[in-house]
Amino acid sequence: MTKLPCFHETDAYRSLNTINSPEDLKRFKPSELQQIADECRSYLIDVIAENGGHFASSLGVVELTVAMHYVFDSPKDKFIWDVGHQAYIHKILTGRRDLMHTNRRFNGLAGFPKIHESRHDAFGTGHASTSISAAAGMAAARDLEGGNEKIIAVIGDGSMTGGMAFEAMNHLGDLKSDVLVILNDNQMAISPSTGGLRDYLINISLNKTYNKLRQFVWNSLSLINNDVGDAAKTAIHKIEDGIKASLTPGAFFEALGFRYFGPIDGHNMDQLVKAMKEMQALPHPKLLHVITKKGKGFLPAEQNQSAWHAHSGGFDRTTGESLKPSQKKSPPKYQEIFGEALTEIATNDRKIVGITAAMPSGTSLDIFQKAHPRRFYDVGIAEQHAVSFAAGLAAHGYKPVCAIYSTFLQRAYDQLIHDVALQNQHVIFAIDRAGLVGEDGPTHHGSFDLSYLHPVPNMVIMAPKDGQELRDMLYTALEHHHGPSAIRYPRGQAAAMELRKEFKAIAIGKGEIIREGNDIAILAIGSMVGHALQAAEILEAKGIDPLVANMRFVKPLDTQLLDTIASSHEKIVVIEENSVIGGLGSGIGDALQKKGMKNKVFKIGLPDQFVTHGSMNELYSMLGLDRNGLAETVIKIYNGSSNAVNDSAQTMIRTERLA
Numbered sequence: 001m002t003k004l005p006c007f008h009e010t011d012a013y014r015s016l017n018t019i020n021s022p023e024d025l026k027r028f029k030p031s032e033l034q035q036i037a038d039e040c041r042s043y044l045i046d047v048i049a050e051n052g053g054h055f056a057s058s059l060g061v062v063e064l065t066v067a068m069h070y071v072f073d074s075p076k077d078k079f080i081w082d083v084g085h086q087a088y089i090h091k092i093l094t095g096r097r098d099l100m101h102t103n104r105r106f107n108g109l110a111g112f113p114k115i116h117e118s119r120h121d122a123f124g125t126g127h128a129s130t131s132i133s134a135a136a137g138m139a140a141a142r143d144l145e146g147g148n149e150k151i152i153a154v155i156g157d158g159s160m161t162g163g164m165a166f167e168a169m170n171h172l173g174d175l176k177s178d179v180l181v182i183l184n185d186n187q188m189a190i191s192p193s194t195g196g197l198r199d200y201l202i203n204i205s206l207n208k209t210y211n212k213l214r215q216f217v218w219n220s221l222s223l224i225n226n227d228v229g230d231a232a233k234t235a236i237h238k239i240e241d242g243i244k245a246s247l248t249p250g251a252f253f254e255a256l257g258f259r260y261f262g263p264i265d266g267h268n269m270d271q272l273v274k275a276m277k278e279m280q281a282l283p284h285p286k287l288l289h290v291i292t293k294k295g296k297g298f299l300p301a302e303q304n305q306s307a308w309h310a311h312s313g314g315f316d317r318t319t320g321e322s323l324k325p326s327q328k329k330s331p332p333k334y335q336e337i338f339g340e341a342l343t344e345i346a347t348n349d350r351k352i353v354g355i356t357a358a359m360p361s362g363t364s365l366d367i368f369q370k371a372h373p374r375r376f377y378d379v380g381i382a383e384q385h386a387v388s389f390a391a392g393l394a395a396h397g398y399k400p401v402c403a404i405y406s407t408f409l410q411r412a413y414d415q416l417i418h419d420v421a422l423q424n425q426h427v428i429f430a431i432d433r434a435g436l437v438g439e440d441g442p443t444h445h446g447s448f449d450l451s452y453l454h455p456v457p458n459m460v461i462m463a464p465k466d467g468q469e470l471r472d473m474l475y476t477a478l479e480h481h482h483g484p485s486a487i488r489y490p491r492g493q494a495a496a497m498e499l500r501k502e503f504k505a506i507a508i509g510k511g512e513i514i515r516e517g518n519d520i521a522i523l524a525i526g527s528m529v530g531h532a533l534q535a536a537e538i539l540e541a542k543g544i545d546p547l548v549a550n551m552r553f554v555k556p557l558d559t560q561l562l563d564t565i566a567s568s569h570e571k572i573v574v575i576e577e578n579s580v581i582g583g584l585g586s587g588i589g590d591a592l593q594k595k596g597m598k599n600k601v602f603k604i605g606l607p608d609q610f611v612t613h614g615s616m617n618e619l620y621s622m623l624g625l626d627r628n629g630l631a632e633t634v635i636k637i638y639n640g641s642s643n644a645v646n647d648s649a650q651t652m653i654r655t656e657r658l659a
């Protein structure tokens with residue numbers, strides 16, 4: 001990656017511009033740290049105002065990050081940032097300041113910590129609730145090796161709602177290893193936090209009696225580290241334990257085997273540095289509860305934390321007002337079409353409920369929430385629970401719709417199989433962000449859902465080619481099918497079209513030919529149907545006459561349509577925005593083989609590699625999934641000049657482009 005000159009070499013960053021590593025930061029006096037934090041915050045605002053990216057969460061951890069890098073010793077000490085969307089200040093302080101304007105761009109910095117990007121990124125993240133498990137693993141390895149590095153996981157209150165966080169704390173209680181968990185409590189996930197944990201943490205912060213006693217114990221503990229003898233230490237610990245046992249709201253964490261400290265003000269540098277120094281000396285699992293404000297220091301973000309969770313950039317750094325020319329009305333997003341269709345269908349069917357795992361706005365399930373609040377559930381960042389919860393509702397006669405991003409549904413695979421499919425429950429999976437997602441990159445691309453759903457018995461798997469089909473598929477899944485089904489659709493806008501008000505059922509397992517042609521057959525699904533049609537125009541101009549089919553279903557596969565096409569077209573090209581392994585192409589190959597058909601099947605899709613981040617256009621073009629790339633590949637196949645006689649060779653074509 002080319003290092004570009006700093007585009008913020010102004011006097012406003014006179015301290016920050018001298019910091020190219022945590023060692024540089026350590027040269028400052030404690031009294032100067034707030035100045036550094038202020039510069040970091042200002043720099044972050046500049047970067048996001050220009051380039052966009054995750055925003056409010058990093059603003060909230062500016063002081064915390066500066067204090068961590070001041071007290072601890074990265075990269076020897078390991079920082080694990082849960083989700084990692086709040087790690088921008090960490091990147092700024094660890095030698096990547098001048099590259100921040102490339103953040104999330106093709107060939108630029110990744111939007112999340114990335115193990116191969118910097119030795120300061122101890123662990124890659126993107127999905128929530130993994131940090132404490134990773135910290136526990138690192139601590140176990142360190143203990144086996146007899147090392148002494150410190151391991152610190154920073155986890156938000158939203159990510160703390162994920163079951164994995166509790167599994168890890170429970171285990172750490174057993175391991176008794178030296179791990180510091182910093183719980184960054186801002187009472188927000190992307191939307192306001194939900195659930196009992198939220199109330200519990202609020203109660204801790206509000207408990208004045210506890211706070212007074214805590215101060216007493218805190219002072220006593222400071223004494224311990226200084227000049228009191230062992231007997232006094234034990235006595236004070238006993239007093240502290242006694243008080244905590246009867247009064248401490250943090251008793252929940254203590255019961256899991258953690259020492260609980262806090263809550264402290266996460267914007268007070270002195271308190272943070274003091275607390276972290278004290279934590280450094282404690283050799284067991286401990287949790288430091290830090291209260292912060294999401295969006296801190298940028299008023300529009302403080303006032304509308306959800307909206308400023310992430311921003312596409314192009315706003316005034318003081319007012320937050322958009323500097324982009326106002327756009328003419330754009331076509332609706334798939335998400336909005338989904339949210340509205342579900343709301344409409346549910347108006348006439350009181351058995352329909354909507355479930356999200358902390359993504360009400362991203363999935364547009366908030367449209368349903370407004371219309372049917374009693375039938376809306378935000379379960380927190382808990383996809384596994386969301387799916388089994390849906391199975392429970394279905395077992396009781398309800399029709400739950402789980403709206404979950406493809407990448408996040410990966411972690412609920414067993415629940416989908418064991419609780420839903422095995423029992424043939426009528427649960428609908430609205431699989432959002434299926435296919436590439438652009439700037440979030442490999443942690444968030446929905447590359448695998450067709451492959452991981454395909455082998456699951458009882459599942460109906462479909463993907464709409466446009467907004468109308470999404471509406472009709474949702475209606476079909478809810479009102480004309482009894483059993484589990486999945487509808488996968490991409491991030492962003494659907495093609496502009498007038499949407500029919502009334503719903504029409506689609507025959508389960510039926511595709512359609514949308515362009516007749518004699519020379520070669522292109523079988524596409526979902527987002528790739530439009531691309532295939534565009535490629536067909538190019539092919540036609542070059543004298544090749546392709547048939548294009550919209551397969552609609554991966555399962556059940558339209559074998560009748562396939563037979564018809566296979567009997568008249570020797571070469572069949574399958575295009576899907578999913579891994580080339582295990583999806584529609586595999587299904588078609590298997591079906592033809594089963595019938596003893598000798599057609600040549602060419603699979604085009606996502607390569608057997610993790611796809612990097614960048615704009616959708618850049619990624620499509622890199623992978624040959626845009627109209628030109630597809631046309632080029634089909635021409636090679638048609639002419640027989642491609643080696644692509646099977647999927648692995650086809651994958652090689654993609655691989656060459658990636659390198």
Ligand SMILES: Cc1ncc(C[n+]2csc(CCOP(=O)(O)OP(=O)(O)O)c2C)c(N)n1
Nearest residue numbers: 057126127128156157158159188189190358
């Ligand atoms: C498994 C998983 N589900 C959902 C998300 C989407 N997501 C990203 S950040 C976020 C909210 C995180 O809240 P919190 O940990 O409190 O951090 P904050 O944004 O408040 O700083 C969510 C739901 C995710 N990254 N991973």
Ligand SMILES: CC(=O)[C@@H](O)[C@H](O)COP(=O)(O)O
Nearest residue numbers: 083085126310362437440491
């Ligand atoms: C960090 C995270 O997981 C989310 O903030 C994600 O980036 C949202 O993606 P969308 O913008 O596609 O909703």
Ligand SMILES: [Mg+2]
Nearest residue numbers: 156157158188
């Ligand atoms: Mg939070």
